Amino acid sequence: MNEMMVRVLQTIGFDVGFRCGRGQYLFDREGERYLDLLSGFGVFGIGRNHPALRQALGAVLESDLPNLVQMDVSVLAGLLAERLLRYAPYLDKVFFTNSGTEAVEAALKFARSATGRPGVVHCDHAFHGLTYGALSLNGDEIFRDGFGPLIPGCVQIPFDDLAALDRALSKRDVAAFIVEPIQGKGVNIPNDLYLRGAQALCRKYGTLFIADEVQTGLGRTGKFLAIEHWGVEPDMVLLAKALSGGHAPVGAVLARKAIFEKVFNRMDRAVVHGSTFAKNDLAMAAGLATLDVIESEGLVRNAEQKGARLLAAFEAMAERHELVKTVRGKGLMIGVEFGAPRSLALKASWALLESVSVGLFCQLITIPLFKEHKILSQVAGHASHTVKLLPALVITDADCDWIERAFDAAIADSHRVPGAVWSLGKTLADHALKTRAAR
Incomplete structure (x- = not known):
């Protein structure tokens, strides 16, 4: 098996040992429930174990x-x-x-x-x-x-x-x-x-x-x-x-x-x-x-409706939070792109992370989403500034409430400098520099 993938999961704290999957939810070894916004990179359109x-x-x-x-x-x-x-x-x-x-x-x-x-x-x-x-x-x-x-x-x-x-x-x-x-x-x-x-x-x-x-x-x-x-x-x-x-x-x-x-x-x-x-x-x-x-189950229609709701919510977040550059998507394929901020303190912190590894900032969103809000998500590609949502097409309004609360909280936390999120950023940056030096 791929040892490097294991190291990645351990580094970002995603090694929780998922034991069960039902619909749009995953359950770890402790029985904690997570909302899955990866859905196996789009495999679980109808949810897990339908x-x-x-x-x-x-x-x-x-x-x-x-x-x-x-x-x-x-x-x-x-x-x-x-x-x-x-x-x-x-x-x-x-x-x-x-x-x-x-x-x-x-x-x-x-x-x-x-x-x-x-x-x-x-x-x-x-x-x-x-x-x-x-x-x-x-x-x-x-x-x-x-x-x-x-x-x-x-x-x-x-x-x-x-x-x-x-x-x-x-x-x-x-x-x-x-x-x-x-x-x-x-x-x-x-x-x-x-x-x-x-x-x-x-x-x-x-x-x-x-x-x-x-x-x-x-x-x-x-x-x-x-x-x-x-x-x-x-x-x-x-x-x-x-x-x-x-x-x-x-x-x-x-x-x-x-x-x-x-x-x-x-x-x-x-x-x-x-x-x-x-x-x-x-x-x-x-x-x-x-x-x-x-x-x-009318899942195409559900994707259209829930997607429209989430896009509107993310667009409202973009107006409130300067680190959100743009939001785009159709249905339940949504990208939230982050970009360089205007304020001086945030700009300096952003530049530091970017100098270490392009796109590293997005981990300051996805890791707290996972650890604090029990939402599984990831960036939309290598060196990307976009976090992608690709949930099962069966998600409900209650799930949308969960997504909106979690993202709003995680994004708001990323605007607090100094703060816990930027301490995480320093840890990730130090790790990336050590890895680069070892290579």
């Missing part, structure tokens, strides 16, 4: 189904494919994978095969996974460092920049442009014209348009797919994370029929791409049960 999901998985185990025959066509996979395509009626086919990064890998292969082109364009600050193809599209150097050379033909451009995309596609050698409708690393939201413009440019230059909805899909942003906010119809949509229900990993590539027909174009090419466990019965049943819960 009874409907557990019942569905139990039924599969009790049914003696002929799982993974391989020389067969899975009925459960067909049913899940049909259900998913109802949410994207402009697409025709589904290819199942075991994860989001595998969905990205499949989409890259499909795009190159369908277009005969080598190039792939992605955005800075993007995160599409950590296997080699997906890593080659990663906009954060810390994930790429030490693992090169990566796959050729991948070009990075600024996010939310149509002129840069136009230049990248104009040579007509790009197979696909892949983009997160809302970037997970930072909760970066494009302007209202960007995705429509990107779609138009892709069609102009014969490039396939891939929407990576691995984190934003299945209701996270108050729409079933985030692209619905902008009315675009990509050539491929990638799903994973929440589709699993948190128990049986599953990913999916939703694509146009024309793409599939160029990949699987002859009987001897029926198996040119696949994955041994991708259509296993537990994963397919988990996906079907997850969709049932989302629909029957």
Whole structure:
């Protein structure tokens, strides 16, 4: 196991030994209840251990189904494919994978095969996974460092920049442009014209348009797919994370029929791409049960309503607290960004932390949230000044009360210099300096 991860948890005091998870809550070894705003990086859209999901998985185990025959066509996979395509009626086919990064890998292969082109364009600050193809599209150097050379033909451009995309596609050698409708690393939201413009440019230059909805899909942003906010119809949509229900990993590539027909174009090419466990019965049943819960419990609507409430609350906090630079998000994908203050005492303390490690200030928010308010949260990416909220879509008004009280208290405490929060900051800074010296 990863000893460095253990050290991280011990350093920031997150090593409480979680023993139980129900819905949006976690319980540690002492029985203390925490509100989980990470939800497994978006996996637990319907919450942990949902009874409907557990019942569905139990039924599969009790049914003696002929799982993974391989020389067969899975009925459960067909049913899940049909259900998913109802949410994207402009697409025709589904290819199942075991994860989001595998969905990205499949989409890259499909795009190159369908277009005969080598190039792939992605955005800075993007995160599409950590296997080699997906890593080659990663906009954060810390994930790429030490693992090169990566796959050729991948070009990075600024996010939310149509002129840069136009230049990248104009040579007509790009197979696909892949983009997160809302970037997970930072909760970066494009302007209202960007995705429509990107779609138009892709069609102009014969490039396939891939929407990576691995984190934003299945209701996270108050729409079933985030692209619905902008009315675009990509050539491929990638799903994973929440589709699993948190128990049986599953990913999916939703694509146009024309793409599939160029990949699987002859009987001897029926198996040119696949994955041994991708259509296993537990994963397919988990996906079907997850969709049932989302629909029957109105979770897309709940994400929209609770998200609007929380955004309004955070915007009010930004007006009261100078360290809150901006708030952004859609539905229950929210980023609270902190920035350099105006007052002299705070400015000096902020500068000290930044000189030690960019983004370190956010730990002065997340650690007190965890220790004093029993809320699990984290920053939105490496060297980020944004704390991200990604709770289960089942959260209640009482949970929103909890979130608002806790954040308001933690942020207010961070404005008191000297104070306990800045003493914590000095401890973290000293630790970071010792680590740097040891390296």
